[in-house]
Amino acid sequence: MTTLLGLALLSSAAGARPRLDAASPHWSGELKPGGQIGYSLRAVNRSKEISRGVLCSIYLQGKKIGQVFSAADLPAQGEVLLEGTCSLPPDLAAEIQKRAPEQVLTMQLQPYRVPDLSPADISVEKNSEGLRWTVTVVNKGAAPAPAVPYQLFWDGKAIAQKKALESVQPGDSYQFIYQDKRPLEGGKHKLSCWIDPTGELEDADTSNNQYQLEWQGSASKSDLTARGVSIEPENAVVGSPVRVMFALTNTGDVELLKLPVVLKVDDKVEGEKKFFQSLPPGGETELTMTWVPTEAGQHRLSVSCQGVTSPAKTIEVAGRPGYKFGAFQANVPKRSRLEKEWIINTTFRNLGTLPCDSVRAVLWADGSKVWSARLDQPGFALVGRQTGQA
Secondary structure, three states: OOOHHHHHHHHHHHOOOOOEEEEEEEEEOOOOOOOEEEEEEEEEEOOOOOEOOEEEEEEEOOEEEEEEEEOOOEOOOOEEEEEEEEEOOOOOOHHHHOOOHHHHEEEEEEOOOOOOEEEEEEEEEEEOOEEEEEEEEEEOOOOOEOOEEEEEEEOOEEEEEEEEOOOEOOOOEEEEEEEEOOOOOOEEEEEEEEEOOOOOOOOOOHHHOEEEEEEEEOOOOOOEEEEEEEEEOOOEEOOOOEEEEEEEEEOOOOEEOOEEEEEEEOOEEEEEEEEOOOEOOOOEEEEEEEEOOOOOEEEEEEEEEOOEEOOOEEEEEEOOOOEEEOOOEEEOOOOOOOOOEEEEEEEEEEOOOOOOOOEEEEEEEOOEEEEEEEEOOOEEEEEEEOOOOO
16 A cells, blocks of 8 residues: 655655756855845756746745746756745744854745646545545746646545546645545544645745644444425326425434435335435425326335435326227228118227217228228217218
C-alpha cells in the first residue's frame, strides 16, 4: 500500500523543475512599523531546464509581504536581476525591529509563468453509500493548469488516484467529488489529498500540494418511511395504465443518493425502479410508478424501499368491456342470385363488468366490406341484399 512518505520520494524523482538560486541578495532600509524596505538579487537558473519566468516572494516570519517577478524565460545557467520594495506591517514586533533584515526576511524563488495547484479544503459528508469527499483546489500560479491529478489517503493509506480533466485558470478554484464506498469506521481519522503526486505537471511550488483534515467518525444509519399510496385515475380498469403515487421521507441522519423502489400488488412484485436523486436527512419526496392491471377485482398495493414497506392500499379494478360473437346462421338460397335478399342471424354478449351501449358490426364478403352498422341490442337480425357473388 502506497503511503504519503512513499509518494514524497516518488514525486521528488519525477517532478523535474528548474532550480533557482538567489545570488547576492541585498537589503536597503530599516525594519520600521509601516515602513518600506528595498531589496535586490540575482536569480540564477542552476538547472538544465528553462524557467518560464522568475517570481521572487518576500516572507516575514512565514507571512508573505511582497513579490517581484520577471516574465521572460530564463535559460539554463542564465541569470536575471530582480529589484523591488515591500511594505512592513504596522504592528511589527519590537524584537524584530532590533534585528537586521536578513535575519528575519527570507526570499523564495520559483518559476513565474506556470500553474501552482494547491488543495485548499476537504469537506466530507456521510450518505447512504459511505463518505462523500469534496476537495477544493486553487491555482495560485500565473498559467492555466491543464488537469488536476490527485491522490487521496485515509490514515496515510492511498484509497484513490485519479485525474480530473478540467483546465483551471490562474486564480480560479476547482472542486471534485469522490464517493468513498468503503464501510465507515468510527473514531478519529486523517484524510489527506495530494495534488499531482507523480509530478506530471509543471508546478511553481510543490511544497503546497498537500492538505490534511482530521475527521471524527461516528456510527450512523439511514432510515425511511413510505406512505400515501394512491392511484390516478381512481377508477382503474383492466389493461389501462394507472399512476401509482407515494411519498418517501428520510428519517435517518445520512443523505440518500438513490432510492430503489419495489411495487407490490397482492404481495407480489409488479415493478422495480431506481430513482437517482438526493434525499437529505428530514427530506421528503413524492414519486410515481406505472402499473397496468391485468385482473379485475380488489387488489392490495404497496411500495418498498431499502427494506421499508408502506401500508397497503386496497383498490378496485374493473374489467374491460369484452364481446364474443356466436355462430353465424345464414338463410341464403341454394343458388346465389343477384339482387336476392338474405338474412344472417348472430348473437353477442358482454364478457366485461362495465356497461356497453352499442357495438359496431361489419360484414365482409370475399374480403370486401359490404355492410356496417351500429347495433344497440345483444341479438339482431341482419338483412341485406346480395349485389354480387358471396
